[in-house]
Amino acid sequence: MLKIGVLALQGAFLEHEQMLDRLGVAHFQIRQLSDLSCPMDGLIIPGGESTAIGKLLNSLDMMSPLREKVKEGLPVFGTCAGMILLANEIENDPKRYLQVMDICVKRNAYGRQLGSFFTRDLFAGQEIPMTFIRAPYINKAGAQVEVLSTVDGHIVAAREKNMLVCSFHPELTDDTTVHAYFIEKMARSSR
């Protein structure tokens, strides 16, 4: 049976678990280094505050083991702060986290106060609801990166090999398209 680990240090991890429940996919929370050795078919890094999650990953000695797992090919899905944590580069910000995906992201790209909005647009050719909360977008993507969504000319969802990221929060809508994409096209097919 497929099993997905959900990084549960800070942020919207419960909502991801609810989406996995709706898809009938088993999951467990990753809260400490030892949880990373449990067998898993994929990993979700939720939205929240990238600086807070990054600090916790460092203080719990989880940053390098997590980086290695993703580099070894573990399918990973990062939403919002999760996208920032996976990025190689953050615009105008010296902080670096996992640095596994060939993208440069702009944090709080829509402004801090009024930066939350809702829209409907295409994800991999299918229209879905998109909730943005102080979201980043991708302002540079490497040649291996497949763009899955653009909103107002900015890249807001993309995939590179075993890594899927989106700026918006599919776990906060009732649409399971993005989670189903991750499960079917990435986690299940890498088994």
Ligand SMILES: NC(=O)CC[C@H](N)C(=O)O
């Ligand atoms: N909803 C979110 O995950 C917001 C991301 C947050 N603004 C950050 O920079 O980490």
